[in-house]
Amino acid sequence: MTELNDYIINLNTLKDGVHKFEYQLDDAFFSAIGQQEILGGNVHVELALTVLRGGFMLEIQIDGEVQVVCDRCLDEMTQHVEGQENLPVRLTNTEADEDVVAVDPETGLLDTSWLLYELTEISLPIVHSHQPGECNPQMEELLQSHLCTTEEEPEE
Numbered sequence: 001m002t003e004l005n006d007y008i009i010n011l012n013t014l015k016d017g018v019h020k021f022e023y024q025l026d027d028a029f030f031s032a033i034g035q036q037e038i039l040g041g042n043v044h045v046e047l048a049l050t051v052l053r054g055g056f057m058l059e060i061q062i063d064g065e066v067q068v069v070c071d072r073c074l075d076e077m078t079q080h081v082e083g084q085e086n087l088p089v090r091l092t093n094t095e096a097d098e099d100v101v102a103v104d105p106e107t108g109l110l111d112t113s114w115l116l117y118e119l120t121e122i123s124l125p126i127v128h129s130h131q132p133g134e135c136n137p138q139m140e141e142l143l144q145s146h147l148c149t150t151e152e153e154p155e156e
Contacts, residue, residue, distance in 0.1 A: 004032050004033075007116065008109050008110065009109070010108050011056060013108070014049070014051050018048055018049070018050050021045075021046075021049070021112075023047065023116065024042070025044075026040070026041070027041065032113075033117045037121055037124075038066045038124075039066075039067040039069070039076060041120075045061070047061075049110075055089060055090045056089035057088055057089070058086070058112075060112075060115065060119055062082060062116070066078070069128065074136075077128065079124060079128055082123060083122070083123035085115075085119050087101050088100050088101070090102055091105035093105065
């Protein structure tokens with residue numbers, strides 16, 4: 001099982017400049033996160049953390065595939081994901097804006113695991129469905145049998 005501690009960055013130990021990290025989000029990562037939207041996957045992450053005088057800038061890029069449930073037939077399916085996010089990070093004890101990642105200045109620990117999961121999840125299309133003809137044929141047949149249609153009334 002993946003240790004989510006591998007995704008924690010100690011900001012207090014970083015020197016000025018750009019620090020690059022690469023991760024591979026696999027089935028163990030998604031299992032450790034414990035959410036149900038993404039069942040597993042293989043997502044490559046490139047993370048660049050720029051140390052600035054007044055704070056930090058976090059740039060995340062993801063690209064890969066995840067396993068989700070098809071909304072139409074309820075079978076598992078593979079969905080491509082790619083995304084990019086730039087987030088300012090501040091060491092602060094107070095609640096930060098929703099567009100800023102707040103990190104406790106005493107510990108200086110930035111846990112990127114949830115940020116990586118969220119970026120992956122929001123990169124998914126709203127509707128998860130197989131390409132036409134690729135859904136489970138038994139479920140397609142069942143859906144067709146319950147399809148509601150209206151008959152046209154004859155014109156007089």
